[in-house]
Amino acid sequence: MVAPHEPEFDQAYKEIISSVEDSKLFNAHPELRRVLPIISIPERVLQFRVTWEDDQGNCRVNTGYRVQFNSALGPYKGGLRFHPSVNLSILKFLGFEQIFKNALTGLPMGGGKGGSDFDPKGKSDSEIRRFSQAFMRQLFRYIGPQTDVPAGDIGVTGFVVNAMFGEYKRLRDEYSGVLTGKHMLTGGSNVRPEATGFGVVYYVCHMIQYASKSTKGITGKRVAISGSGNVAQYAALKCMELGAVVKSLSDSKGALIATSPEGLTPDVIYKIQELKEKRLAITDSLELTNKHKFIAGARPWTHVGEVDIALPCATQNEVSGEEAEALIKAGCRFVAEGSNMGSSAEAVEVFEKSRANGKGCWLAPGKAANAGGVAVSGLEMAQNAQFSTWSHSEVDGRLADIMNSIFTQSTDAASKYCESGSNNLPSLFDGANLAGFIRVARAMEAIADWW
Incomplete structure (x- = not known):
């Protein structure tokens, strides 16, 4: 279930297991035990190449990911992280945590997480925009307002979200709530x-x-x-x-x-x-x-x-x-x-x-x-979904x-x-x-x- 080279995911998984196994939950509801081996495996793991051009005209390559972990409660929901430390163990841990975090909100959201080993530090705004657009050109096939709704995380600022949203809009020719954390003028929230x-x-x-x-x-x-x-x-x-x-x-x-x-x-x-x-x-x-x-x-x-x-x-x-x-x-x-x-x-x-x-x-x-x-x-x-904006x-x-x-x-x-x-x-x-x-x-x- 948990690979030995995935220490962060192993820690997150063991935290959930210890809480449920050491409690009285399965004494009261033994039927829920069958969920444990299933909930620990992502429904889908996407890994893809992201090629982009730096300001000197050089071709650069990074790896992109999206872990679509669980959609029982709603569309996959979770941020995108751009940081050199990003790997599948970290994204699986974050996506696993996101399942239960989203459940606690009471809102109809499943759990997922994604990102890339791209490092925004030391990059120009133009380079970050080009990378973000290239990332979305790979990811757009697998997301949508009823399927998977990413957001920002470490290294993914409002600037990055807006760049990705604009690219999704161009690729799909549709204006939809496919990302959150957007600019207020393009469907963001107070x-x-x-x-x-x-x-x-x-x-x-x-x-x-x-x-x-x-x-x-x-x-x-x-x-x-x-x-x-x-x-x-x-x-x-x-x-x-x-x-x-x-x-x-x-x-x-x-x-x-x-x-x-x-x-x-x-x-x-x-x-x-x-x-x-x-x-x-x-x-x-x-x-x-x-x-x-x-x-x-x-x-x-x-x-x-x-x-x-x-x-x-x-x-x-x-x-x-x-x-x-x-x-x-x-x-x-x-x-x-x-x-x-x-x-x-x-x-x-x-x-x-x-x-x-x-x-x-x-x-x-x-x-x-x-x-x-x-x-x-x-x-x-x-x-x-309502094409509306609520007050602060x-x-x-x-x-x-x-x-x-x-x-x-x-x-x-x-x-x-x-x-x-x-x-x-x-x-x-x-x-x-x-x-x-x-x-x-x-x-x-x-x-x-x-x-």
């Missing part, structure tokens, strides 16, 4: 850029309220954030808006740590947005590195000092077991993953053990905490409702099928896995999707 970051913060506010019975939420809490892309930026801005103190951000070159008690400020985020639009690093701004502490080659977790909340928003396995221990010692009580599988298997074990003992962090996995992005993508699909407040309200529903599904499933810790906090990690699995398994059962 709140889509902010959705993942905002959703993570909405989710962690529910965690705080549940655990402490406090209505203050995130106000006054000290927050460590990793990453500096779209998710991290809007998570930081929402934290600031709600009165939290943001102590860090990071990128591939190192961690930016706030030097004042007030933490980072919105102007820092706006500066980082400018840098990232130009595909530059934090270290390319002396303004930022002189004003705050920058630690080269580091992640923020062991450098931020005392914190209440950690939001990993960069990439997979970005919190190690040792860093998880350090966060707990620094006072961290809530971890919500803005990235997919942001905590390593060792970190998950540390967090879950501390929760069960009533002494440490309460972990929210990415498939629950960062589902806001794909939720608003689903809302964009609905708007496209309407979309934001629906996003908040969906994140509330995902939190409730996670706690309900964990309370029903798992043992609670000594402080009566249910496992959000197991609860999200169980709630997502049950919904997909029931859909597969309804349409006999195992024959």
Whole structure:
């Protein structure tokens, strides 16, 4: 089922298996066990050559992929990632996670993921556009608004989505909601850029309220954030808006740590947005590195000092077991993953053990905490189908409702099928896995999707 050379997919698969096998689910519903060996195999894996021309007129070649994992609940839905690290193991892990994440939103979306080993860094806008168009010339045969609806991910910005959408429109001679994350003038949705970051913060506010019975939420809490892309930026801005103190951000070159008690400020985020639009690093701004502490080659977790909340928003396995221990010692009580599988298997074990003992962090996995992005993508699909545009407040309200529903599904499933810790906090990690699995398994059962 899982190849030995696919470590990321192996980790994601084992997380689901451990949650369902170690729970009471199959005692109550033994008929759902038959889904396990089927749901772990993608319905279709596409791999193709992408040839494009650089600014010097040289022919360049990259590999493109689309993993169409499960369509029991709706069209395949999941992002495209352009990064040199992209391979089938990473895309299968992301697509597998996407199945259950999309299920938790309650919207009619299956799970998929795709991308290429193309690296946008160091490329001109013209080169990125030519590559994006060439990529779509290979992918367009296999996608459509009722079949597979890709979106953006790491390296796939709004600029890239728009280039691909324009190429699809030319190739198909049709104007349809085949991609999400589009420009507002071409069928995009309000709140889509902010959705993942905002959703993570909405989710962690529910965690705080549940655990402490406090209505203050995130106000006054000290927050460590990793990453500096779209998710991290809007998570930081929402934290600031709600009165939290943001102590860090990071990128591939190192961690930016706030030097004042007030933490980072919105102007820092706006500066980082400018840098990232130009595909530059934090270290390319002396303004930022002189004003705050920058630690080269580091992640923020062991450098931020005392914190209440950690939001990993960069990439997979970005919190190690040792860093998880350090966060707990620094006072961290809530971890919500803005990235997919942001905590390593060792970190998950540390967090879950501390929760069960009533002494440490309460972990929210990415498939629950960062589902806001794909939720608003689903809302964009609905708007496209209606040829309508909903207001910012309407979309934001629906996003908040969906994140509330995902939190409730996670706690309900964990309370029903798992043992609670000594402080009566249910496992959000197991609860999200169980709630997502049950919904997909029931859909597969309804349409006999195992024959």
